[in-house]
Amino acid sequence: MFIKQLSVFIENRQGRLEEVTEALVQENVNILSLSMADTTEYGMLRMIVSNPETAKDALRDKGFSAMLTDVIAVKLQDKVGELHKMTHILCSQGLNIEYMYALASANRVAMIVKASDGEAAAKATMDGGLELYSYEDMCE
């Protein structure tokens, strides 16, 4: 039901993002999707990667604050109204979206969603006729 998102705290200073990508390359980790939220002082890098545990450990070894978070990956078709279908389902269940970003990698097209209540969001989207990618889907 859930997939693992890798979240990394990055200070706004030169070269930090490059150190993250370098660590991932060394561990042969593939990045399927990412989003970068920025504030004036720091950034929050959120990624869906091929092997999140390895990636997390590698980043922690390099001194980064990194953690794994449960998110859902809602499979969407490339056509008008697909995103609305998802937001409508969540909205009608009274669920908030904390953040979301798109994933388009190989033949996978999805919206990565962190909702106020992950379990409820997963259930609601599936009940509403949408499919979720599994953790294994992402590791392939």
Next chain:
Amino acid sequence: MIWNETKECMSRDEMTNLQSARLRKLVDRVYHSVEYYRKKMQALGLEPGDIKGIEDLDKLPFTTKDDLRDTYPFGLFAVPNSQITRIHASSGTTGKATVVGYTRRDIETWSECVARCITMAGLGQNDIIQIAYGYGLFTGGLGAHYGAEKLGATVVPMSTGNTKKLINMMIDFGVTGIMCTPSYLLHIAETINEMGVRDKIKLKASINGAEPWTEKMRSQIENMLGIHAHDIYGLSEIMGPGVATDCQFHTGLHIHEDHFLPEIVDQKTLKPLRDGMTGELVISTLTKEGIPLIRYRTKDLTSITHKPCQCGRTTARIARFTGRTDDMLIIRGVNVFPSQIESALLEMGGTTPHYLLIVDRVNNLDTLEVRVEVEERFFSDEIRELENLTNKITEVIKQAIGLAVKVKLVEPKSIERSMGKSQHVIDNRKYN
């Protein structure tokens, strides 16, 4: 002008006799009315009669901020609370405030001392003086206020905060004197220039203190405003502002020796040092009733001279301070110990995160940035949670030190460790 010629210009012999007489009374008083002092003296086998004059001063034990903390809040008071008319407090090293109490006569003495200081700056009863120190538990505002009233000047109790309003009143009222921190006065001067109202200002002199400053800052203030700037020294434990000030010759700060008996001691051996040698300033409050202090270690480093001054005063002069013996920071006039921030961070739960204090001066106002490492236990994938964390840290620190700080979250292990222990303070302000 000299406010009190009898006291400020007496011969060295007369002063020594007066100090000795007052010291004998002081020792007698604390021995009989403050248990803490009596025990300290008894532990050394001392009786009041052993102190015959100031030559016996070094037989007496020192008093420190720790003593005030150990006896919090009123343990060192020498009179019943019914005789205390005012309380002031300043921040202590570990969160507990240092509390001082004043009798009616103490307030009188304090006002007298501040009046002497303002007179040294060339101001008198015909002047209009703005007090732009904070009013409240901090001694700056009320101390300066009472002294200026005692002098007979017209007092404008501005407090701090609204600089443009202060300047507008300065113009409208024809203010001739101001008392505030030197960095705040520089900020005021810059704002006056920005507003383009320099020619409408009637200011003649300023009396600045509550934080360290330099000769360079003095000439900057004097040039920008066309005034004479004077340095005022004080600390709440001893009384508040008004312990010493420099006269028009600016050759050290005249200490009001008839009330405050100064010594300079070696900061390691604690042995008294000769005139001209730099060490820690130690003060005995000769006349204080509420909370008399014997040989109080100020932690401020300076030297002293007993030579008479060209101004006619014979009181001893202390040199500009060269630093402190502890890690206390003075930020916008407020005393801040890194340990206070450390214990505030401890409230975040568990162990203290690694932190770094960065003190700076931006547009002549002190800033304090607190960098805190985002450890795993604080970390969240949601920005909102991190912002909550920042706000919470800001709040606990504000509660602890009474100052708004800027909290910046940084990556784990990004704060340099030296010898296994973090270096906690970087002070970018330039004093020399």
